[in-house]
């Protein structure tokens with residue numbers, strides 16, 4: 001999934017969230033805020049992980065031709081935009097372990113359908129790169145067992161993502177938005193594995209990329225979204241004063257991306273406004289999502 005399709009993917013669903021709670025008028029503001037608040041209590045039915053499903057499927061590795069079983073996403077709903085990972089502006093499926101595929105033989109590791117989109121001219125270079133990477137060997141399982149529990153799921157997500165980081169560099173990914181998202185996702189998984197120092201380091205990379213994007217005049221209409229990311233990552237790196245400053249600046253802005261329809265811009269702007277308001281209220285009380293469980297729903 002490339003950066004632009006990912007953005008559209010969740011913006012459309014954000015529109016669906018607002019519609020689900022009663023249309024695009026002023027009513028959703030209150031209703032959606034109530035739903036956002038109920039996340040922290042863990043009692044929100046909509047956040048039940050049973051609503052997202054994965055299905056096993058066989059893939060042939062484009063590099064070593066080995067057959068692997070990976071999971072493809074089967075179903076999800078717009079409730080994923082109310083999961084606590086919204087406080088880091090990352091969403092299912094990227095918050096879920098099956099998302100990063102990894103070949104059991106050559107260790108080629110990338111997100112989802114990128115596995116099947118490796119350009120032929122990059123294969124020789126990737127083959128050499130992968131010789132320099134290491135991952136714990138995957139368990140040998142029969143095809144039936146692999147369909148029930150694909151062996152790649154036993155590798156820590158952060159280890160697979162660390163190989164994916166090198167693969168995407170070799171593929172020539174230079175897009176700051178891609179890498180900003182990548183490091184937020186990596187930090188989230190480090191957190192889930194209890195690797196706090198590594199999570200901090202990944203979030204500092206996200207902060208540096210966000211600051212770079214904010215300095216670029218071409219991103220003028222996206223400042224609200226970028227300042228939200230900056231505030232969130234500052235909060236998650238224990239800089240609450242800096243976070244509050246970013247959220248208060250973001251709160252005065254309106255999101256506008258020229259590639260989106262007015263309705264999509266409006267919906268996403270409202271979604272961000274809810275999150276910013278929530279963050280400001282939490283931070284003023286000395287609270288915030290950093291201290292609450294981020295994984296598992």
Ligand SMILES: [Zn+2]
Pocket residue numbers: 061062063064065066103104105106107108
């Ligand atoms: Zn392979």
